[in-house]
Amino acid sequence: MSSPAETSETGALSRRTFLKVGTAAGGGLMLGFHLPAFAQEAAKPAKYVLNPNAFIAIAPDGKVAFQIPQEEMGQGVYTSLSQLLADELDVDFANVTPLPAPPIDALYGSPRSHRMSTGGSTSIRSFYTALRQVGASGRAMMVQAAAQQWKVDPATLRTESGQVIDDAHGGRKLSYGELAPRAAKLPAPQDVTLKADKDLKLIGKPVKRLDTPDKVNGKAQYGIDVRMDGLKIATLAASPVVGGKVAHVDSSKLPSGLQLVVLDDIVAVVGPHYWAAKKGLDSLAISWNGGDNGQYDSAKMWREIRETAAEDGVLAKEDGDAKKTLTGAGAAKMDIAYELPFLSHAPMEPQNFTVHVKDGGCEMWGGSQVQTSAVAAAAKTLDTTPDKINFHNQMLGGGFGRRLDTDMVVKSVRVAQKVDGPVKVIWSREEDIQQDMYRPAYRNVMSASLGKDGKIAAWTHRIAGGAVSVRMSGKPLKGGLDRGSLEGATENSNGIPNFPVEYIEAPPKALNVGYWRGVAPNNNVFATESLMDELALKAGKDPVAFRLAHLDGAPRLKAAVEQVAQRSNWGGKLPKRAGRGICAQFCFGTYIATVCEAEVDDNGEAKIRQVHAVIDAGRIVNPDTLMAQVQGGLMFGFTAALYGDITVKDGRVQQRNFNDYRIMRMNEAPPIDVHIILTPEASGGIGEPGCTAGPPSLVNAIAAATGIRLRKLPIDRDILAGRKIA
């Protein structure tokens, strides 16, 4: 994580980078309309400031470049954040080019955290108002500049499509491109009025994406596509056991012309192209000292998680007195545990970074979800300051949380330190899967009881799992509570009067844990929505009716459940061994109700027949992108439920590639209907809600289809085929 001191150092790059980027985008002179204060302030911004000049540049021909602080990794953020800016600035979307903002927290950090980070479904939530204000400020400066030039009252002027228009004088016009030099000298207005909803032209509309035309013709450049003169290619093998070291490398069969790099815990081969580097690496006989973690396997790891989960945790929330209610509950009480496995991210673009170590620092290219942290990590590795790192962030071939970590930056820089000139370090798919920062495994220990009214009287939930914050920071939890493990368990209590939630850290020894699409709600929504379904069955109620009875305190979620039941023909007849399952969740600021329809064959294979989702994400920016994220998120979650399982033997991850770490394919992909409920509420996140809704809706559908309740993921086909008892 970058400290304030580091970011102010990085800020020294800001003006130079901005002008360079602007020039590159315009193909000629591009005028950013910098505030007078911008030069000093941006040169060394002492603290976070929302500065319109940092985001917008307008060329004389009216072309507009936006520096987008969030990373494009498929979620459409280049387009959606551009919509916020362009609508308020009042420019034609066809004239807009989104560019990656340089790594400067003080200018491009989230208005919430003041850090650059693309994760947690926060981009729209954090930037919705801020970037509208930036766009509106820019528009006001254009109007002011025109008023000065024409010597009229700015209040008499209006704007349209990148022009200021003076209706009182025959509709004369000045383009933003003409006005930019004058506007650049004006102070940014402190208070601006945002457009009324009825005047919005881009926000809330299914505007075409700006990043996709180059993604259908091979032109889009991802980190792995970086090329330059003198570039060498490397591939690497890191210790297959966490904490292990290189013991010995036999390089007697290494082909000539290749460079062997042996570090403490990494062996890399550098060559003229990937094939040469890979053949070189394959020619080596490497032995490793695994150390203590070499004794771990999945059985032992799960034994430790279960032992930890049996202990009392730290209370994160406590409503009522669950212990007392459960003690007297008798047969109305259920005690259940749900377990989720370790998972790999497996983005389609394997990890890679291109690094040229020089001039006491380095220049580097790659895709990161945390631009300033990537710079800080490189600086620390080179024992230098962040201003010596020149980072060119690239399009991401998938993130899903994998690129919130910077281990790939550090490893690439370490290899590059041994290489003369620039080197692109590419992970093989096997290395990508076996050297991940895995979604933690979890065990949820839960109890609940029903009251005489058929509603839930008490509910306890103890979450046991690894804390990503601890692994990332290296510091222990404050008070034993990992806030990052709670979302999805604590926000929606379904009106249950006695409702404690506990957390206990169960740190895995042999694997590093990381943030994975859906983060904590991955675990918590699976546990809570599974238990809701089991309680409905126990109460003898229909699962939808049971949820609705508990949602009086969450009317937006209730509306989503009602609508999804209708759209999915809930209760309608289905073939034998087919069933529908529901998930009703509130997390990432978004309400989503999902019905999955699945069937199970005699071999225990589950097929998803169709899916309906109804989502209320408040104010939305691009409804088509939202639907795409829900569709894709559901597939990501279903893939995990059907196949996702990282296992360990002798401290080593056993899965290697897409043949044994399976991803759902076209022939398994169900139709997915997404319906949006529009509400004028604060925007919710959309990148992750679909992902977390997938597994519980599927497992609940399987229960409806077969009568078999699966309490552990991925789904066990032996249990569903009757070859094994649950």
Add this chain to the structure above:
Amino acid sequence: MVTLQINGQPHTVDAPDDMPLLWVLRDLVGLTGTKFGCGIAQCGACTVHLDGKAVRSCLLPVGSIGNRAITTIEAIGDTPNGARIQKAWLDIEVVQCGYCQSGQIMSATALLNRTPNPDDSDIDAAMAGNICRCGTYVRIRQAIKNAAKTV
């Protein structure tokens, strides 16, 4: 030295016969639109056309290609079906991260080349070799059907 016919142009490259076409395209010729995903023909990100048929370039030794015409994502838009597929992709915004989409488009174009009006099972069979981690399958299926209607 190997001479290959890539996108209608001859390219002579200094590559061993066993070097997969993928790395020749990416690292020697400089055509980076064809992607590396798995290296074992499991994901389809590296799909290109040989004489109009989809092949996985990550396992295809360049020494085995001879004079056959190689078409990559960079030139597929010059073919009628390639252009239709690209347009259909953009019309309904199939793409998310986009990394797999070069391969998806090459597989979909090859499908239309041999089956102008594919049904769902044709699409399943032709596209099941291409993984999309973003989960864009619903839209890929629709886009292929939309493109077929314009033939």
